[in-house]
Amino acid sequence: MSIVKGNLFGFYALIVCSLLIVAVIRATKAGKFTPVLRRIAGLEAIEESIGRATEMGKPIHFSPGIADITGSDAPQTFAALEVLAYVTGLSAKYDADLIVTIRIPNVLPLAQEVVQQGYMAAGKADMYKEDTVRFLSNEQFAYIAGVLGIFARQKVAANIMIGGFWAESLLMAEGGAQAGAIQVAGTANMHQIPFFVAACDYTLIGEEIYAAGAYLSQDKNKLGSIAAQDYIKLALIAMVFVGAAMATSGSQWLVKVMSK
């Protein structure tokens, strides 16, 4: 068995990054290192938006996006489920109705489990109803039509959209704005971020959605991994500078090493 030609650098980078993440997590758990996350306004605003929904007696809408739990967009859905667990806890705390809409069938049982467990952990199992987590359609625009229908009929006061979003992002965000909801959105899909920035009150940009679980739970495993991400980013920035300097001076060494 061998490494496919062209993937050697990627393979070793994968191992080094994985070891670094594990090492920083262990250091964090052992108390040798205490990462501090900067304030993320969008995550702070979630409690405010749920409090507002409670005062108004209107429901909260949560969408984990339309990405599946397989493929390169899967981490966005898992990050969304982390936030969903937090939103469920707040919904239980404030006795606010929660509506979770789902497009991908594979995500449905996971979201149901997260919400059900969240209510049970808060001692309010009876808050989980049959229609709390709703599958609408696995067709992208049928799904968004369903969401807009819910906005129009139930006048949600808070709309939280975290996960992988595509063309439906602006439809959902504008629908929420027209319903008068406080909106917190986040995605790692580059081309949808501007739509969320334009239409929502708070936007989590790119990697912020992956930091959400750590930020909200302050779990040491997750905090350590977020700190390790920053070290990897620093290394990448250094590589960008070195690569630019070498390319400017006519050296192709780094390009050759990375192509191996």
Added chain:
Amino acid sequence: MRREIPFIITLVVGLVFLLAPLTAGNIPLVGQPFSFITATYFSPWTTIVAAFATGLASVNLLRIHANSISRKRAGWYNSVALVFALAFFFVYRTAVELLPANKALAAGYANYFNNILSPLSAAMFAVLAFYIASASYRAFRARSLEATVLLVAAVLVMIGAAPIGAEIWDQFPVIQRWLLAVPNMVGQRSIIIGAAIGGFATSLRILLGLERGHLGGE
């Protein structure tokens, strides 16, 4: 065991899928490459799981709307339309699968599907144009320094991209290209790199069982 079994399955399957595109040749003692294992043993399982999930989702949909009809909730007639459509397409598709020789039946199914769903989807997509206008109006109000910078950049890009821009001043397209190629590209790439590393770290946490939010607990 409720937590351990999903963790073990995630770890094993995740590692195999991770190594499949990176490695070539047979795995020692197993005698088959990772790519063969994913294609032969794991991929059918993803299809089976997805099929079960779709079944569960359909039941969820049906129960919610059956309740809506039986309790005559506001807009219950929409639920009737949904249940009817669900039943109609289920029966029709089953008939198409059971009678593969009947080409007219298959063509009829495609006709119903394409002539109802496609126009409806296109209509929803078209609404986006109006929403872009209303969202832009709100975003481009110069309420703060950032919003003002956004407004100025947007106006320059729009004028530079429109044919009239070059007629007014030949430097508008140059400014537009610079805005897209330099500040915009720098921002995009930094977000993409950050998101990619974030996605990788999240995946690793899931593989190692450090992230269990999706299993209903910390």
